[in-house]
Amino acid sequence: MTLSLLKSLADSTRLRLVAILFRGEFTVQELTEILDMGQSRVSRHLKLLLDEKILSVRRQGTWSYYRACKENPLFVEIWPVLDATLAMEAFPREDLGAMAAIYEKRRRKSQDFFNHHASEWDGLSHRLLPTTPYAEQLFDRILPCQNLVEVGVGTGNLLPSLVFLAQTVVGVDQSPAMLAQARQRISLDGPCHIELRLGEMSHLPVLSASADLVLVNMVLHHAANPGKAFKEFARILKDEGKVVIADLLPHQYEWARESLADLWLGFERGDLESWLDEAGLFLADYRTIHGTADRQGVFILEAIKRCTEQITK
Ligand SMILES: C[S@@+](CC[C@H](N)C(=O)[O-])C[C@H]1O[C@@H](n2cnc3c(N)ncnc32)[C@H](O)[C@@H]1O
Numbered sequence: 074m075t076l077s078l079l080k081s082l083a084d085s086t087r088l089r090l091v092a093i094l095f096r097g098e099f100t101v102q103e104l105t106e107i108l109d110m111g112q113s114r115v116s117r118h119l120k121l122l123l124d125e126k127i128l129s130v131r132r133q134g135t136w137s138y139y140r141a142c143k144e145n146p147l148f149v150e151i152w153p154v155l156d157a158t159l160a161m162e163a164f165p166r167e168d169l170g171a172m173a174a175i176y177e178k179r180r181r182k183s184q185d186f187f188n189h190h191a192s193e194w195d196g197l198s199h200r201l202l203p204t205t206p207y208a209e210q211l212f213d214r215i216l217p218c219q220n221l222v223e224v225g226v227g228t229g230n231l232l233p234s235l236v237f238l239a240q241t242v243v244g245v246d247q248s249p250a251m252l253a254q255a256r257q258r259i260s261l262d263g264p265c266h267i268e269l270r271l272g273e274m275s276h277l278p279v280l281s282a283s284a285d286l287v288l289v290n291m292v293l294h295h296a297a298n299p300g301k302a303f304k305e306f307a308r309i310l311k312d313e314g315k316v317v318i319a320d321l322l323p324h325q326y327e328w329a330r331e332s333l334a335d336l337w338l339g340f341e342r343g344d345l346e347s348w349l350d351e352a353g354l355f356l357a358d359y360r361t362i363h364g365t366a367d368r369q370g371v372f373i374l375e376a377i378k379r380c381t382e383q384i385t386k
Pocket residue numbers: 180183184187198224225226227228229230231245246247248251272273274275289290291292295296297
């Protein structure tokens with residue numbers, strides 16, 4: 074077992090692949106772009122690494138996303154040392170650049186879509202992928218607080234209710250057209266101070282440790298890099314601040330990728346928990362509201378930021 078693991082790593086393309094997939098998850102098509110190699114060559118290397126349980130696959134409908142796997146204890150033990158050495162010596166800078174280009178491509182797809190469909194969005198979303206009703210349970214998780222940040226505020230659907238729950242509400246969205254719709258909805262002399270800011274969920278235009286509550290409603294399935302977004306939610310939260318995320322349970326509606334610019338066909342609880350953990354957040358509550366024949370199921374999670382003191386201990 075040890076020998077076959079070492080043999081599978083003794084190849085420069087496979088080392089590059091593992092280093093890439095340790096930092097993110099990508100489809101074969103995306104990996105061919107990052108490595109600038111043909112698909113059959115990339116697939117051959119992936120299969121070998123899968124057989125050794127160095128990589129695993131996350132299925133999303135008919136698409137497969139590859140990522141580093143934590144199931145091979147020897148690999149888990151030796152990889153950090155190898156990775157540090159590679160980072161100093163060989164791990165090509167171009168791979169990092171190419172990974173960033175893929176994230177940018179994913180992000181642009183969603184941004185272009187929302188810029189194009191902003192004025193018809195509210196009707197479109199209800200018509201194409203209606204969710205089971207969950208607003209009441211979502212608002213149960215949002216207790217009155219000082220500073221609330223809504224990430225992916227969209228057309229500002231939730232703002233009329235949020236203004237009664239916080240002293241200041243900052244709504245961030247990467248689509249200028251969606252923000253323009255939200256601006257029409259809000260009244261400047263309402264019961265709380267509202268600010269709308271153009272920004273991206275993995276680089277939020279919000280000060281570190283300034284938010285009591287971060288709300289992310291039906292936005293995560295558009296995240297180019299969900300793990301990075303979780304770290305950003307944690308960054309802007311005060312110690313013991315709370316993030317509330319509502320999104321889709323895993324589904325098979327492949328067409329949502331084209332018709333709604335969805336990047337992810339819902340989320341498994343295990344993946345959410347890994348991202349929370351890596352971001353220094355712990356799960357306080359997780360509930361599912363199951364779908365029906367014509368309505369998509371939803372999860373609502375609530376997570377708390379660990380105190381900085383607890384993390385550094
Ligand atoms: C499905 S709408 C949800 C809007 C709102 N949260 C609601 O509940 O009505 C998704 C919104 O997320 C925004 N979005 C998508 N990707 C984003 C990103 N990377 N950063 C910030 N906003 C993003 C889109 O522009 C869109 O306005």
